[in-house]
């Protein structure tokens with residue numbers, strides 16, 4: 001039997017969590033390795049791109065979260081078979097990656113520098129991407145990003161919406177998404193209530 005291991009940080013979000021949920025939805029047993037940031041620092045040079053997630057299939061490492069979402073999404077029935085719907089699914093996932101990249105550029109900043117960078121982000125890329133994702137959701141019919149059903153794109157966007165609304169990002173207003181993209185708030189509730197998502201969190205509790 002093929003063995004699967006996912007190594008990511010110990011929190012329910014980011015690039016790793018959609019992969020965990022999809023693996024669980026696929027009924028694929030996997031070793032869920034969760035690292036603290038100090039633990040990652042010690043082993044980052046041993047990862048292919050000095051980053052997580054790292055997925056291992058029979059011990060062979062594979063990286064890149066969206067590629068992994070597609071691969072496992074296919075196993076779980078969470079990736080569209082139709083090429084156009086697959087394109088829509090990929091587009092939303094890549095937009096989340098770009099948004100994460102812009103937010104990531106403010107990590108490590110402190111004090112006034114952090115404040116200025118985050119405020120610039122809120123007035124710029126963050127608003128652009130939240131509005132853009134909102135428009136993609138609208139194009140998909142308002143409930144899902146692609147294929148009129150749950151796909152890995154919904155899982156990936158859920159992580160981003162949850163993060164932005166959590167208040168965890170200093171100087172990013174918690175209600176930014178609520179104000180400019182209420183359909184993403186409804187989307188968060190819909191995806192969090194999906195039986196496959198609920199089943200993952202039930203399995204963890």
Ligand SMILES: N[C@@H](CCC(=O)N[C@@H](CS)C(=O)NCC(=O)O)C(=O)O
Nearest residue numbers: 014015050051052053063064065066
């Ligand atoms: N393109 C990669 C990016 C991976 C990435 O940047 N991961 C972050 C965590 S979500 C990381 O490990 N960063 C390394 C660091 O901050 O040192 C992917 O999509 O998997």
